[in-house]
Amino acid sequence: MKNIHISIVPPFEKPDPASDLTVFSPVKDYVPEYDTKDYLSQCMEYAIKYGTYLVPAVFSAFDYLCMTIIDREGNILGAQRATHLNSLALGHFRKAESLKIFSTELGNVFLCVDVDIYHPYLLRMAKAMGAQLVVSSQYFQNRDYNRNRILSGPWNTAQQHSLVVASASNKRVCVTAPCAATEDGSGFVVYPTPTLTLSAQVDVEAAVPAVFDTPLPSFLSHGFMRTNAEYLMGGGKE
Numbered sequence: 001m002k003n004i005h006i007s008i009v010p011p012f013e014k015p016d017p018a019s020d021l022t023v024f025s026p027v028k029d030y031v032p033e034y035d036t037k038d039y040l041s042q043c044m045e046y047a048i049k050y051g052t053y054l055v056p057a058v059f060s061a062f063d064y065l066c067m068t069i070i071d072r073e074g075n076i077l078g079a080q081r082a083t084h085l086n087s088l089a090l091g092h093f094r095k096a097e098s099l100k101i102f103s104t105e106l107g108n109v110f111l112c113v114d115v116d117i118y119h120p121y122l123l124r125m126a127k128a129m130g131a132q133l134v135v136s137s138q139y140f141q142n143r144d145y146n147r148n149r150i151l152s153g154p155w156n157t158a159q160q161h162s163l164v165v166a167s168a169s170n171k172r173v174c175v176t177a178p179c180a181a182t183e184d185g186s187g188f189v190v191y192p193t194p195t196l197t198l199s200a201q202v203d204v205e206a207a208v209p210a211v212f213d214t215p216l217p218s219f220l221s222h223g224f225m226r227t228n229a230e231y232l233m234g235g236g237k238e
Contacts, residue, residue, distance in 0.1 A: 002132075002205040004106045006166050008173045008198045011057065012046060016199040020106055021053045021135075022046075025168045025196040029088070029139040031059035044074035053106060055135045057168075058082075058113055063094045067111040067137055069102050077102050082113035083122060088141075101129045107204035112136040117153040117167070120160055127161045132204040134165045145171045150192050158187055164202050173198050181206035 007015035008023045015022040024043075031039045036059045047054040047070045054070045065082040081096030099122070102109040110131035116122055117136040126134065136154055154167035158176035165176045172192035179187040181203065190200045 002107055003201055003203050004133075006175060006198075006200045006202060007052075008166065008168050008196070010196055012042065013197070015050055015052055019050070019052045019199070021055070021133075021166070022050065023055045023135055023137070023166055023168045024057045025173055026057040026137055026139045026170050028170075029058070030065055031057060033060045033062075035059075036061055040068070040070075040076065044070055044076065047072060048074040053104065055111065055137070058137050058139070060093070063092075064096060065093050065113055067113050067135070069104070069109060069111060069135075071104070077104070080111040080113060082116055084115050084119055086115050099125055099129060101126065101131050103130075107132040110134050112157075112165075114138050117157060117165075120156070123157050123161045123163065127163060131163060133202075134163050136165060136167045138167075138169045140169055140171050145169075147192070150174060155187050164189075164204050164206070166200075166202075168196075170196070172196075175200045175202060177202060177206060 004020040005016065005018045006021050007019035008025055009015050011024045011027060039059060043054055043056045051072050053072060056068060058065055058067055066079045068079045069077050071077060078100055080100050083096045085093055085095060108130045110126040112134050117138065134157060150172060154165040154174060154176045157163055158165050158178055162178050167174050172194055173196055174192040175189040176187055177189050179185050182189055189202055190198045
């Protein structure tokens with residue numbers, strides 16, 4: 001059993017003192033590149049001050065939308081770039097073609113940037129690569145949000161791929177897990193809350209191992225992924 005304590009808070013607010021991992025709920029769609037360096041510097045200081053791993057909000061760097069994870073000592077462990085873009089971002093950013101799993105003392109973490117959470121095949125790949133915990137960050141325009149966003153994103157990911165998901169947005173925050181791993185069988189460790197703040201204890205090893213019928217090397221080919229995007233991701237070929 002690998003129990004960790006997760007906090008989701010508005011940027012730079014004090015987390016739960018027991019927090020092993022803190023996630024910032026976003027206040028805008030992304031941090032612009034001209035502010036990214038200063039923003040990440042402040043985030044590094046925050047992680048050191050509170051002795052917590054930290055996942056800041058989405059930021060832009062080198063024409064990509066990105067997320068990062070910072071350890072307790074203020075070290076940036078790397079970045080995950082968005083592999084899919086919403087309609088507002090399509091003309092401004094590039095799409096990434098690789099996934100990264102961050103191995104930490106808390107477990108294996110995958111960072112899900114913005115609309116990537118709605119692409120099941122992407123999460124299947126992350127699971128196959130060893131992910132145990134997914135951190136999702138997304139900013140919604142008012143017209144784009146409804147409760148089905150939670151069900152089709154973090155809740156579906158937890159059930160379909162047997163993963164723990166910490167979901168932060170500007171509308172609701174929640175933590176989901178496989179139904180069998182939640183007390184009431186709902187799939188919610190913490191139900192969606194509009195306060196944009198939560199504290200949760202989760203077992204990142206509660207998920208069952210991935211079982212795939214098709215050999216993984218062929219599935220992890222990005223050429224295969226692009227060619228069959230319409231069928232695998234439900235998003236159409238771009």
